[in-house]
Amino acid sequence: MKGKATSFDIAHYAGVSQSTVSRALRNSHLVNEETRKRVYDIAKKLNYKVDKNASNLRTQQSSTLALLLFEDPTSDESQINPFFLAMLGSITRACAQEGYDLLVSFQSASADWQADYEDSHRADGIILLGYGDYIDFQPKFKTLLEQNTKFVCWGATVDNRPDLTVCCDNYTGGKLAATHFIAHNRTDCAFIGDASDHSPEFFSRFQGFKDELLTNKIKINERKMANAISTEESGYHATRSLIANNIKFNALFAASDLIAIGAIRALKEANIDIPKDVAIIGFDNIAIASYVNPPLTTVEQNTTIAGQMLVENLLKLIRGEEVKSTLLPPILIPRGSS
Amino acid sequence: MKGKATSFDIAHYAGVSQSTVSRALRNSHLVNEETRKRVYDIAKKLNYKVDKNASNLRTQQSSTLALLLFEDPTSDESQINPFFLAMLGSITRACAQEGYDLLVSFQSASADWQADYEDSHRADGIILLGYGDYIDFQPKFKTLLEQNTKFVCWGATVDNRPDLTVCCDNYTGGKLAATHFIAHNRTDCAFIGDASDHSPEFFSRFQGFKDELLTNKIKINERKMANAISTEESGYHATRSLIANNIKFNALFAASDLIAIGAIRALKEANIDIPKDVAIIGFDNIAIASYVNPPLTTVEQNTTIAGQMLVENLLKLIRGEEVKSTLLPPILIPRGSS
DNA sequence: CACCATTATGACACCGGTGTCATTGCCAAA
DNA sequence: TTTGGCAATGACACCGGTGTCATAATGGTG
Numbered sequence: 001m002k003g004k005a006t007s008f009d010i011a012h013y014a015g016v017s018q019s020t021v022s023r024a025l026r027n028s029h030l031v032n033e034e035t036r037k038r039v040y041d042i043a044k045k046l047n048y049k050v051d052k053n054a055s056n057l058r059t060q061q062s063s064t065l066a067l068l069l070f071e072d073p074t075s076d077e078s079q080i081n082p083f084f085l086a087m088l089g090s091i092t093r094a095c096a097q098e099g100y101d102l103l104v105s106f107q108s109a110s111a112d113w114q115a116d117y118e119d120s121h122r123a124d125g126i127i128l129l130g131y132g133d134y135i136d137f138q139p140k141f142k143t144l145l146e147q148n149t150k151f152v153c154w155g156a157t158v159d160n161r162p163d164l165t166v167c168c169d170n171y172t173g174g175k176l177a178a179t180h181f182i183a184h185n186r187t188d189c190a191f192i193g194d195a196s197d198h199s200p201e202f203f204s205r206f207q208g209f210k211d212e213l214l215t216n217k218i219k220i221n222e223r224k225m226a227n228a229i230s231t232e233e234s235g236y237h238a239t240r241s242l243i244a245n246n247i248k249f250n251a252l253f254a255a256s257d258l259i260a261i262g263a264i265r266a267l268k269e270a271n272i273d274i275p276k277d278v279a280i281i282g283f284d285n286i287a288i289a290s291y292v293n294p295p296l297t298t299v300e301q302n303t304t305i306a307g308q309m310l311v312e313n314l315l316k317l318i319r320g321e322e323v324k325s326t327l328l329p330p331i332l333i334p335r336g337s338s
Numbered sequence: 339m340k341g342k343a344t345s346f347d348i349a350h351y352a353g354v355s356q357s358t359v360s361r362a363l364r365n366s367h368l369v370n371e372e373t374r375k376r377v378y379d380i381a382k383k384l385n386y387k388v389d390k391n392a393s394n395l396r397t398q399q400s401s402t403l404a405l406l407l408f409e410d411p412t413s414d415e416s417q418i419n420p421f422f423l424a425m426l427g428s429i430t431r432a433c434a435q436e437g438y439d440l441l442v443s444f445q446s447a448s449a450d451w452q453a454d455y456e457d458s459h460r461a462d463g464i465i466l467l468g469y470g471d472y473i474d475f476q477p478k479f480k481t482l483l484e485q486n487t488k489f490v491c492w493g494a495t496v497d498n499r500p501d502l503t504v505c506c507d508n509y510t511g512g513k514l515a516a517t518h519f520i521a522h523n524r525t526d527c528a529f530i531g532d533a534s535d536h537s538p539e540f541f542s543r544f545q546g547f548k549d550e551l552l553t554n555k556i557k558i559n560e561r562k563m564a565n566a567i568s569t570e571e572s573g574y575h576a577t578r579s580l581i582a583n584n585i586k587f588n589a590l591f592a593a594s595d596l597i598a599i600g601a602i603r604a605l606k607e608a609n610i611d612i613p614k615d616v617a618i619i620g621f622d623n624i625a626i627a628s629y630v631n632p633p634l635t636t637v638e639q640n641t642t643i644a645g646q647m648l649v650e651n652l653l654k655l656i657r658g659e660e661v662k663s664t665l666l667p668p669i670l671i672p673r674g675s676s
Numbered sequence: 677c678a679c680c681a682t683t684a685t686g687a688c689a690c691c692g693g694t695g696t697c698a699t700t701g702c703c704a705a706a
Numbered sequence: 707t708t709t710g711g712c713a714a715t716g717a718c719a720c721c722g723g724t725g726t727c728a729t730a731a732t733g734g735t736g
Contacts, residue, residue: 017686018686089418361714
């Protein structure tokens with residue numbers, strides 16, 4: 001046998017028509033049990049597999065989802081944010097569970113990625129995953145909506161369409177951090193992250209943090225805030241600049257664990273003890289968080305559930321079912337750093 | 339316009355035949371420059387994308403590679419081995435660079451995964467990635483070879499076909515660890531991993547370690563060896579059992595970083611100081627390694643290069659080019675734990 | 677025995693491209 | 707004027723399935 005077997009080959013050996021083979025293999029009730037079995041056996045013997053391209057072409061769907069990972073353009077090329085890797089893992093699992101394949105692709109936010117995967121019928125829908133400056137995304141979201149592309153995204157809000165977003169309740173997460181500091185009498189707070197609205201997730205975390213402090217009549221000094229993107233390097237430098245400017249604080253809320261880990265490095269270098277001098281709370285609960293020294297107190301986002309929700313909601317969209325907006329509850333994980 | 343635009347729509351608007359549209363969009367020199375431009379403009383306006391299913395069906399190839407990740411069946415469901423996540427990241431990048439899409443899928447070693455992706459024309463080739471008991475794999479490798487499926491794998495050797503394997507030089511890596519211990523006068527060595535040949539990678543690491551010690555007239559006591567799979571938990575328990583059995587050693591070589599990290603936890607709990615009482619070396623250099631306390635000395639496998647080599651070799655196989663066997667050089671990264 | 681419903685199957689168009697071959701128009705060489 | 711060659715394009719089969727409609731065989735009923 002040269003090349004791979006087709007349904008015609010099976011039809012030939014089974015002495016039936018190709019139509020019947022196709023039906024038999026899809027367990028149509030229209031085919032005789034005995035015939036079905038004969039076809040199955042021959043298919044197995046020939047190592048036959050349905051040609052997905054032909055099948056997809058005819059049925060106009062692919063049983064495949066595409067995951068587009070947007071990287072922080074400034075981040076180190078060789079390392080991927082562990083939080084997204086964890087998400088990738090859970091999304092892969094969720095897809096497998098639902099019988100879908102997953103296409104994974106890295107994208108830069110500025111590129112022309114809109115709709116490429118879905119328009120070309122490579123995927124039935126798209127999952128967008130990334131921190132970053134979501135302002136770049138809004139016009140592209142519009143294009144996607146216009147073309148009726150099925151997609152969901154993590155974190156970013158798409159205007160007037162909360163059903164397209166799966167997101168941790170970052171605001172409440174920020175409040176949890178503040179509550180924890182207050183309970184431990186650490187009220188001289190600093191924040192490292194991005195308090196502007198370029199990064200809506202970091203922004204919400206900060207808002208929750210600030211508001212909870214205010215509820216307790218504590219104000220956060222603007223000088224005790226530094227910008228950082230979600231990398232260890234960035235957290236390190238932001239913290240160093242606070243220290244260099246002789247800014248004092250006894251509590252530090254970092255918008256992500258990577259930032260927090262960078263901050264720990266900077267503080268240690270400056271001989272500032274954690275948690276005695278400064279208590280630190282991060283965000284995400286990436287795997288590393290429990291292994292750093294001291295172990296990092298953090299606000300957990302459950303990536304397993306997040307991945308499931310993204311896949312589940314996207315499939316609902318594809319099937320035309322109603323989707324409710326999804327806010328995942330954060331949990332504070334107290335460890336040695338606070 | 340209902341539904342997505344096809345090349346016939348473009349042909350209609352451009353006043354040419356569909357054949358010409360197809361040629362124009364693929365930059366055939368057979369089409370007039372002016373026509374090409376007109377077709378391009380209309381395609382852009384209609385947001386046209388070539389239907390990959392139709393295209394793949396006709397050309398009998400998919401510009402897609404499949405990555406099958408085999409998990410240690412006993413490992414925690416929710417966490418993925420960070421080393422493989424790093425590999426996944428680099429493979430994704432390498433694919434993108436070569437203009438290939440990547441299908442990612444988790445598999446259990448025992449399942450019927452052979453050839454599914456390639457036979458169904460979803461992918462042109464397969465990358466197999468996983469630690470684990472490769473004995474399960476051998477019969478499946480045979481099937482793949484018989485069916486002329488294009489594949490490469492990480493770590494596992496496929497009989498008589500070294501060209502199908504990309505692998506770190508684990509033996510040399512093991513020697514590096516031994517050399518380092520000897521240089522620091524730590525000669526009372528323990529090993530945690532799997533010294534049997536169920537796991538060829540761990541086995542080679544151990545062999546290299548043992549042989550280098552022997553070269554220096556040092557023998558490793560069998561009682562100072564414990565089995566573990568590549569998880570933190572497993573490393574923790576293996577180390578605890580050594581301690582419980584009152585086995586003494588001043589150097590510990592762990593077959594992977596996760597094992598080493600588990601070992602660190604067990605040793606700390608037993609108030610054994612690292613590196614004063616026991617020096618530790620791991621293997622992989624996962625991201626966490628530099629953040630644990632103390633920072634873990636380890637033998638690095640360069641995941642970026644590894645991913646590139648896997649993709650590159652697979653593409654060569656697909657194109658029918660010759661592939662040489664690939665052994666990647668390990669590097670010892672000295673840190674605080676030794 | 678005629679009639680109809682039911683079951684099992686075959687024939688065929690179709691999905692949207694790609695590749696081959698035929699066709700047309702035009703210009704230069706014979 | 708005829709012939710040959712080239713550039714540009716169109717017509718059409720084909721990739722390997724799926725879905726629809728037509729058809730054949732079977733059995734039960736009046």
